[in-house]
Amino acid sequence: MRRAAVSRISALSAQRNLSRSSRLLSAKPAPVDSSTNPSSSQDDDASSSPPNRPSHRPEPSQKSDSEKELGPLARRLQEATEEALLEGGRAGRRAVLEDAGFSEELKAKLLNKLADAKFHGEHSAATSAIAHSRIPDSAGLGTRSIATAQPWTGTESTEDAVLRMLNDAHKPLAPGLRGRGKIVPEPVDMRFKTKSILSAGQKVAEARDKASLYTSLAGNKQKDVGLSDEEREAMKREFRERFTPGARAMPNTITGLAALANERIEDAIARGQFKHIPRGKGVERDTRGNNPFIDTTEYIMNKMIKRQELVPPWIEKQQELLKTAVSFRLTIRTNWKRHMARMISAKGGSLEEKLRRAREYARAEEVYNPKRKRKVEEISVSTNLTDDPVMVKMSLQVVSEATSTTENATEKNEENVVVGRPFRDPAWEAAERSYMELAIANLNTIARSYNLMAPELAKKPYFSLERELNSCFADVAPEVAEEIKARATLPAKSLADYSFLGSGKPIQRGGLRGTFGIGEQSRVWERQEPRYGFKEFWRDLFKKDK
Structure with a gap:
């Protein structure tokens, strides 16, 4: 019952709105059909116009009432009519098409809009594909997403809300850091370069080394005139030993190792391998310093707190x-x-x-x-x-x-x-x-x-x-x-395991005298004197002779 009452009330309100819109939309002057009898219309105009006044012709700037733009109230009523027709269900359609009293032309327009909406709803995928095909290939991703997005309805969809929260939690990378890294081609110097000029000593040394290698490896005896057979065999044996596992024996003394190290260092210096070595103490670099997801100020403050060992x-x-x-x-x-x-x-x-x-x-x-x-x-x-x-x-x-x-x-x-x-x-x-x-x-x-x-x-x-x-x-x-x-x-602890007065020094066997280092042996003196007082005790305590 409640649903029926609600639907009845909505139908009545839709009918009232549609009646208002129909009155506004139907209050248009009927167009004059001049095509049926043009001569009669011209005669009527001529008879109605005064004799000394030319006939009035409509200018192109003056538009009829049907071509004028609708007012805000008329537009709102038209939107209400379309909303009732599209979303009102069977009661809304009956109120619009039967109870509103619209003209046949207006009903035809509303039915066409209803058919278009139904067609777009059933073939939304095809229409979206057509919309995608109309976008030029040169358009970017942002342009395509904006063009194919749904219009704003007043509420944020779940997908958009999740995407916004993800963007807030994880900041997107800068445009230059997105995608695969591009290999920057190295510039090639196309200018002509002259060959390095060698000195006379370098030329002689290089020629001598090449000549010795050539004469030692070549099989022609005519080119080995400067070397004897023993020298040639020794050189071949030396070159052959270079490719064996234990080719070059290491020196066994500290002096030999230092000489070998100095020789290799000098060779490296001559080749220029020590020119680009950075000087000073090595710098410890933190990989998190270049992280684009960490704020620079936050990273510096955290590093300062960690370095100074500060805690809340x-x-x-x-x-x-x-x-x-x-x-x-x-x-x-x-x-x-x-x-x-x-x-x-x-x-x-x-x-x-x-x-x-x-x-x-x-x-x-x-x-x-x-x-x-x-x-x-x-x-x-x-x-x-x-x-x-x-x-x-x-x-x-x-x-x-x-x-x-x-x-x-x-x-x-x-x-x-x-x-x-x-x-x-x-x-x-x-x-x-x-x-x-x-x-x-x-x-x-x-x-x-x-x-x-x-x-x-x-x-x-x-x-x-x-x-x-x-x-x-x-x-x-x-x-x-x-x-x-x-x-x-x-096992039980002996007396020697305990310390004297907490000093850490064990108690000696001689009692207090042994503990203080006076002596290790004790003696008992027997005398016939009537008394033994403090004076005698003090004398015996510091007596030098045993």
Whole structure:
């Protein structure tokens, strides 16, 4: 019903518009058909005109009303009529052709336009090919794309939007860099050049070398008159040895190698191979400097920052936070491992019993306090994003997976063996609590200052003492058995392995005297004197004779 009402309203509006346009278009003077009876028309004109006034003839500059340009309202109504005829469907056609009251001539024009539009819609490929064929071959790619593009309809198409986004993200190359590289032909000097003039010494040396080679290689004995048979054989053997793998033996001494190197360097200098060598220190060139897709200012600024090793302030704060957190966690893990190993060993028993006890504690720790598995990357989320359904779903998924993992581990352990309680020592926690609370407060202070300057996705959560202790217990429990075994199997340290007052110098066997270098042997003096006081001690301490 609603569709029928809407179509009826559109048909009525189209009919109203068409009636207006028909009134404007039909208000034209009917043309006089003078071809049927020209004589009568001339008589009527002559009778109607006064006798002393010549007959009026229409000038070429004066046009009839039908040839005049339509006004804006008439053009708009004509466009509305065509729109209703082309896009109005059956109701629009009925309103235009039947209810509007147009003349037969106007109806014929509208039907012709409708037929043309239908033909172009059915044969769009052929019409586009014809349009392409009309474009001259000398037209460029831009001209062809503009000529064959669709007219603007008021909305941007998907293809044009994607192309615009690609051009914004990846800047096109300059016109000179597009396409295949062109090989620039080298200019050829067509001028006549004279031969280089050789000096008399060069001519003599060149002639002598050529003559010796010719006489040594030629088989005609008449040309080898200047050489004896032994010299000729030696020269042939020398030329023959040049093509063997070990043709020229290298010198075996440093002096011979230096002489050979100097000889080759001098030959290269004579040939001019050292003329075009650049001087000074080599310049390191960065290939990204000529990249057309990187802005020059951005490249220079990034290079300056990298060369001077500059980082943003929040990166420096992040490094400080990570360093402090790693130091705190390493300290509490070391202390707890040492304390737990001592407490388990203090209960007595053999080494196997101690190791079994430590493994039971580790199994209980795994059941009651398992290690946290990071399924997703831990990033801090601002408070205004906690209600996001995606984030809520991710958090619920991680919690459910962790719960299922813990339940599976608990059921499996309960099936195998009865698990006791994990090892805890409230006395140690009470003794270390003041230090740990102070360290956690310091870490939270650094994290707060870091979060104030870091971007949203790089912010870090605050530290909790309970969470850090649970993580410490879970990480240390599997390592206690190895610590007890190492403490039991390592040899005991002697007194000489310890340093005196932290100076790094080991304690000598002579006690304080040996440590200070006074002497290695000690003597006990027995006397019958009534007392031995500080005076006697001072005398014996610095006594020179033994």
